[in-house]
Amino acid sequence: MHLYGTQNVTENGHLTIGQVDAIELTKTYGTPLFVYDTALFRERAQGFINTFKNAGVQAQVAYASKAFSSVAIYQLAAEEGLSVDVVSGGELYTALKAGFPSERIHFHGNNKSYDELILAFDSKIGCIVIDNFDEIVALKQLSEARQQKMHVLIRVTPGVEAHTHDFITTGQADSKFGFDLNNGQADRAFTLLQNHAYLDLQGMHCHIGSQIFDTAAFSLAAKKISDKMGEWYKESGFISQVLNLGGGFGIRYTEEDTPLQPAVYVDDMIKAVQQEMAAFSMPMPEIWIEPGRSLVGDAGTTLYTVGSQKEVPNTRNYLAVDGGMSDNIRPALYDAKYEAVIANKMNDQLVSTYTIAGKLCESGDKLIEDIKLPKAESGDILAVFCTGAYGYSMASNYNRIPRPAVVFAEKGAHQLVVKRESYEDLVKLDLPLTIGKEVNR
Numbered sequence: 001m002h003l004y005g006t007q008n009v010t011e012n013g014h015l016t017i018g019q020v021d022a023i024e025l026t027k028t029y030g031t032p033l034f035v036y037d038t039a040l041f042r043e044r045a046q047g048f049i050n051t052f053k054n055a056g057v058q059a060q061v062a063y064a065s066k067a068f069s070s071v072a073i074y075q076l077a078a079e080e081g082l083s084v085d086v087v088s089g090g091e092l093y094t095a096l097k098a099g100f101p102s103e104r105i106h107f108h109g110n111n112k113s114y115d116e117l118i119l120a121f122d123s124k125i126g127c128i129v130i131d132n133f134d135e136i137v138a139l140k141q142l143s144e145a146r147q148q149k150m151h152v153l154i155r156v157t158p159g160v161e162a163h164t165h166d167f168i169t170t171g172q173a174d175s176k177f178g179f180d181l182n183n184g185q186a187d188r189a190f191t192l193l194q195n196h197a198y199l200d201l202q203g204m205h206c207h208i209g210s211q212i213f214d215t216a217a218f219s220l221a222a223k224k225i226s227d228k229m230g231e232w233y234k235e236s237g238f239i240s241q242v243l244n245l246g247g248g249f250g251i252r253y254t255e256e257d258t259p260l261q262p263a264v265y266v267d268d269m270i271k272a273v274q275q276e277m278a279a280f281s282m283p284m285p286e287i288w289i290e291p292g293r294s295l296v297g298d299a300g301t302t303l304y305t306v307g308s309q310k311e312v313p314n315t316r317n318y319l320a321v322d323g324g325m326s327d328n329i330r331p332a333l334y335d336a337k338y339e340a341v342i343a344n345k346m347n348d349q350l351v352s353t354y355t356i357a358g359k360l361c362e363s364g365d366k367l368i369e370d371i372k373l374p375k376a377e378s379g380d381i382l383a384v385f386c387t388g389a390y391g392y393s394m395a396s397n398y399n400r401i402p403r404p405a406v407v408f409a410e411k412g413a414h415q416l417v418v419k420r421e422s423y424e425d426l427v428k429l430d431l432p433l434t435i436g437k438e439v440n441r
């Protein structure tokens with residue numbers, strides 16, 4: 001059994017997270033329940049930040065908050081000295097509500113609305129990452145009309161596409177994101193933005209994929225973009241202040257995953273950029289990265305209550321829990337794999353094999369196939385590990401299932417950070433029928 005972060009086991013066989021008994025948490029807050037090990041989040045954040053510090057490289061480590069966005073996580077990110085990325089007005093609003101320093105907020109998205117851009121300008125965020133030519137037009141108009149400066153980066157697709165254990169180099173011209181680095185689009189964007197009175201071009205951004213384990217993919221992307229920076233420097237004297245290499249650092253979901261320490265990813269990146277800058281006799285830019293999953297993924301655990309079981313003779317035993325694809329759509333959406341334990345039977349032998357089913361009306365609503373567990377009974381607490389990224393943030397109310405509560409646990413203390421949805425919450429946006437009634441004719 002692999003435990004994450006501060007997780008441990010008590011003498012009576014209970015899982016603990018942040019030195020808090022998981023079973024006690026379920027008694028206090030109910031299930032399903034997301035529990036975050038905030039000490040692990042802090043450790044990861046400092047791991048990234050310190051690697052840059054030790055290398056003497058100016059950097060911003062921005063938490064990609066689409067992985068889990070809530071007021072408390074933005075406040076935790078602020079406390080740890082992180083910047084944040086947002087990809088929508090809703091995430092930006094949440095970060096601002098949390099009191100996150102606006103100069104450390106970066107705004108992404110391939111179709112930012114006018115209202116979203118206005119909110120970004122009004123709140124004087126640190127940087128807008130420009131995705132396409134329409135956005136250049138919109139931003140020029142807006143910044144000129146408001147006579148307001150804004151730092152911008154150009155998002156480029158460097159032709160390196162990485163997935164888990166391998167990566168491919170492609171033209172990547174069919175990505176929905178960014179300007180192609182190889183077909184002239186990035187150069188055109190550069191020409192359009194250079195020397196603008198209000199849009200202050202800081203450099204380039206790329207994000208080559210997710211759940212990546214191979215540092216060579218990041219280094220190659222860094223090299224390709226650095227080459228472009230060198231080209232622009234030679235042709236026009238433009239010095240890039242920032243090179244943002246995105247997120248995508250892999251974590252361990254199951255024993256098949258072999259993640260590296262933050263320092264390893266970052267060190268290789270830094271070396272690649274240093275080499276290129278030396279070759280062009282250019283000053284080192286600030287390096288920015290955007291970890292999402294690797295900050296919150298394995299810091300999060302979901303606790304469910306076990307309910308009914310169904311035996312399909314000679315095939316499988318279904319063990320149903322009180323949540324499912326409404327709080328974790330990744331198995332259904334990406335065939336994502338997870339490990340789990342029975343949190344009140346941590347010292348019991350693994351004698352049974354189960355398929356963990358959710359309670360939603362979809363045959364595909366299965367969280368884990370064929371996992372070995374102790375013999376399970378109704379009322380047991382199933383802990384699914386590594387659900388902190390893209391779990392709650394992708395949660396839905398399918399079947400009118402209320403979304404779970406979220407709790408932070410650290411050093412023996414625990415705190416509710418997102419309330420459980422109530423049935424009242426579920427109908428709070430609904431309005432009663434009036435159309436077609438006699439009175440309206």
Ligand SMILES: *Cc1c(COP(=O)(O)O)cnc(C)c1O
Binds near residue numbers: 085246291292294389
């Ligand atoms: C999703 C995303 C990230 C974070 O990716 P992780 O795999 O969660 O680290 C970073 N930057 C951008 C632009 C993204 O879209």
